[in-house]
Amino acid sequence: MLQLTVLREQTAQVIEGLNKKNYKNTAEEVNTLLELDQQRRQVQSEHDELQSRANSISKEIGVLMKSGEREKAEAYKSETSELKQKTKSLADQLSSLEEQMQQALYKLPNLPHESVPEGRTAEDNEVVLQHGEIPDLFEGALPHWELIQKYDIIDFELGNKISGAGFPVYKRQGARLQRALINFFLDEAIKAGYMEVQPPILVNEASGYGTGQLPDKDGQMYHATADNLYLIPTAEVPITNIYRDVILPTDQLPVKNTGHTPCFRREAGSWGADVRGLNRLHQFDKVEIVQVTLPEKSYEALEEMSQHIQGLLQKLELPYRVLRLCGGDMSFTAALTFDMEVYSAAQCRWLEVSSASNFETYQANRLKLRYKNDSGKTQLLHTLNGSALALPRIVAALLENNQTPDGIVMPKVLHPYLGFEKIG
Known part of the structure; x- marks a missing residue:
């Protein structure tokens, strides 16, 4: 605010x-x-x-x-x-x-940082860097929605039967891949100094307002009206709200938390080829990293978070690029956002897998999240968060980019977590 x-x-x-x-x-x-x-x-x-x-x-x-x-x-x-x-x-x-x-x-969004480029849509975002080689797939390579049927690792029809469209059932090596990625992402975050927390996935109205999802995203959130609770769209909401109405001692800064949760998004109005398969879901898993910092340290923290996320993509051997979002494509609450996109070789397009954002004092003002400066006066802190990482499109890219005529070869970093080296 x-x-x-x-x-x-x-x-x-x-x-x-x-x-x-x-x-x-x-x-x-x-x-x-x-x-x-x-x-x-x-x-x-x-x-x-x-x-x-x-x-x-x-x-x-x-x-x-x-x-x-x-x-x-x-x-x-x-x-x-x-x-x-x-x-x-x-x-x-x-x-x-x-x-x-x-x-x-x-109702007023956050102000953009001075480095945010002008623009209205994703076409106006600035490519900061690109890393890795685009895979050259063999003739007859399949998109991930056909691969998951071929190897019977994710079932959309069963999910539709149980819940509805956008709620897949992961099974066999697909379920193990989900668990492996979650554990890998959490372990890497802990190595980077983040404290793991396991927060609730239902939050009250005050928490939604605290991080800015309400009233802006009210129609995009699943609402349990009888209890006036909301299913979280991201772990950012409960983790950041841990510090609502808190004055943090400066010797405890920066606060660095990580957590895995399922995430729920109604995605009202989404349709077409861009949302096929795992490209857009109503329920998905994500590991989030959250920081609370002194104002003068927040952009240094944002760069650190960006490097951490890029490190995960490098270890997964996925080609990626980093975008600085333009003013019109940024979220309501962010002052500066870097998106990370991986290349989907079978779909021949870039897929967003992470956003790392600095909210400056915008969330902290809503949360009353403060510290005392050297003169004893209370001041607002800065909050940041990043996806490290969201699973669906990572899985899509891993399946598509690593497919061979004899199966899908998993990156070496996941072998200890998976217990197998290849799907199929």
């Missing part, structure tokens, strides 16, 4: 940043917020003056009663009663204004 002080003091820069994210009605909404803020401050000032006057009179009433000035004391009592009524009315008005401002602030 954007800070009001930033809106007041850097209005032109805020409008420019929101425009870069292609946010609609930017100037109108910012000006409405500033008007609400002005009203709130005026009401707060009037409320405080009346409260001060009421407190002052209350003290004098006792003195007047002791000195026998009963008539004047009664007049003061009457005035105090009127002041209390006015103060309550102003307090109600203040509460209403603050709620309006809060809801308006929730």
Whole structure:
């Protein structure tokens, strides 16, 4: 959530940043917020003056009663009663204004970092680097949705029977590949200094608002309405909310957590060839890495996270590229995002497998996640997260890129986790 002080003091820069994210009605909404803020401050000032006057009179009433000035004391009592009524009315008005401002602030996305390129769609993203050679597959090579049928390792029809489209059943070597990747990703994160946590996969409304999924992604989240709980779209939500309403000592920074969870996304409106097979699911597994850092250290942390994710892709021997997302393709909450994409040789296209983002103070302001600086003043921290990694498209690329006429050869780094070297 954007800070009001930033809106007041850097209005032109805020409008420019929101425009870069292609946010609609930017100037109108910012000006409405500033008007609400002005009203709130005026009401707060009037409320405080009346409260001060009421407190002052209350003290004098006792003195007047002791000195026998009963008539004047009664007049003061009457005035105090009127002041209390006015103060309550102003307090109600203040509460209403603050709620309006809060809801308006929730609707504003984060401001992009100065390095974010201009643009509206994925076509405008900047390719930062590309690593590895594109595989040259043999004639007759298959896309992953045909490979999984050939080797009977993932069953979409069975998943559709049990739950619906987008909920596959993994079995045999497919299930073991899932487990191997999860353990490999977690082990690598722990080696990199991340503490493993296993969080709940249902979160309350406050957690959704804390990391910015609500109200922005309300329609994309599965909602258990009877209990007003949400199935998580990513482990970022529960892991980051561990630190909601917390003041962290600086000697505990940076906080580095990792966790594996299933993730749930409605993906309303998704259709076509781009979502075939494992390309887009309603339920999938992912290992997440999350950091909480001092503001001056957060972009160093983002680069460290990017290098960690790239290291995983290199160990899996997958060709990949890193993209710096343009303003229009970034998430609602991010200030800067690097996407990692692997090349799918059978589909002849790049598949996004990870996003690493710095949210700066945007989530921390919602979460009230702070630290005390050297002068003892509380300041907002910076939060970051990254997929390290999401499984479905990694599996798709591994199956497609490593296929041979005699089976699918798994990368060496996974052999100890799998207990086999080849599918088929």
